Amino acid sequence: LCTSKLYGPSLLNFFIYNPKFGPREGEEEKKILFYHPSDFLFPPHRTFCPTKPAKSLHTQKNRQFFFEPEEHFWMVMVVKNPMIERPSKGGKPDLEYQEEEIFFALLHSQLFNGRFSKAMDEGGVALLRERLEKFFYRYLQALHLGSCDLLDVFGGISFFPLDKMTYLKIQSFVNQMEQSLNLVKYTAFLYNDQLIWSGLEQDDMRILYKYLTTSLFPRHSEPELAGRDSPMRPEMSGNLLHYGRFLTGPTNLKDPEAKFRFPKIYVNTENGYEELHLIVYKAMSAAVCFMINATAELTREFCEQLDNLVGPRLTLLASDICEHHNINRRTPGLEKEPHFKFIYFNHMNLAEKSTIHMRKTASVSLTSVHPDLMKILGDINSDFSRVDDDEEIIVKTMTDYWVVGKKSDQRELYVILNQKNANLIEVNDLCASQILAG
Secondary structure, three states, rough: OOOOEOOOEEEEEEEOOOOOHOOOOOOOOHHHEEEEEOOOOOOOOOOOOOOOOOOOOEEOOOOEEEEEEOEEEEEEEEOOOOOOEOOOOOOOEEEEEEOOOOOHHHHHHOOOOHHHHHHHHHHHHHHHHHHHHHHHHHHHOOOOOOOOHHHHHHHOOEEEOOOOHHHHHHHHHHHHHHHOOEEEEEEEEEEOEEEEEEEEOOHHHHHHHOOOOOOOOHHHOOOOOOOHHOEEEEEEOOOOEEOOEEEOOOOOOOOOOOOOOOEEEEEEEOEEEEEEEEEEEEEEOOOEEEEOOOOOOOOOOHHHHHHHHHHHHHHHHHHHHHHHHHHHOOOOOOOOOOEEEEEEEEEEOOOOEEEEEEEEEEEEEOOOHHHHHHHHHHHHHHOOOOOOEEEEEEOOOOOOOHHHHHEEEEEEEEEEEOOOOOOOOHEEEEHHHHHHHH
């Protein structure tokens, strides 16, 4: 039995160049700062409108996306469109390319704004090429275009719901740690991969959150822990059980050969950018990020102090959060499965919620709805991106699903409703009540 095959989008090539670096004929290769794959031929010279640069070029088979993170530095990504291969009587399969509107917004959200000018100031073009090679080689390997969907377009932050008393405990914990560990400049606190507290600006936290939840945390995944159910062997610190460990930096403090190197990040300040060490420390399902000025030397003694101070307290706090969360989940009336699924995003605080996604990482996106419905959500979002006013779109599918998109006051709500006998007024009322509640 011959069936159709669906091929997802794929990265054909990606390159970064500066047209100012090779102004004369015969020097074209000097323009290129990074290219993938390595055997990719030098692209033809491109010119862009100085007042409103081109953002994308669409063809039947491919799409090209252009992005200028800094003046004269251009990133270009070429993506092969999704394709359906259908059997034909002649033997040669028929190819049907799918032009999905979601890509335009998605790929711009996937690109990092590197500080090219800083590298140039420190070591010229050679250092810039070295840093681009080091970063983008790994980044492109982890770029799974086939698993991207509407949440990647938003690039939002999922916030963990907490009662006021538990939130105050976390705020007190952050204040105590920053005071005791006086090198710490910024702190972020997460539970179950959701954000609870952040001392960073929104845009910086957005990038850090994406790195944590799609890269760092999945590499250190472990079973959900709750006190004594942990398979890990706790260390004793006074009378407190200690489940804390470093996710960045030393894997074992008792190892005499342990390395005390931490990844560095850049955050926005009034005077430009600030370079920081990133320490990510986890106990059970709670993780805390400490950011320290990159000029500070992080020694074994400092890491041992942090481990002894943070580990026991974070373990107790994680148990406390878990207990309160489980109590709230057992509240009568919350166990009932809702008859609709939704994605919500608030552009003002970057908050996102989804009952459609069961699991979402960089390489895996498990959703509880059919891919065709996800495509409709992407198409609605693409329509919303073209207008500034509030808007509403309602679609009835051939499979009796209602798909609704509402854009109101910088908030967007997408609802998938499986109610065959519902009418337009009922669907509209349901969605209106949800967006007001959000």
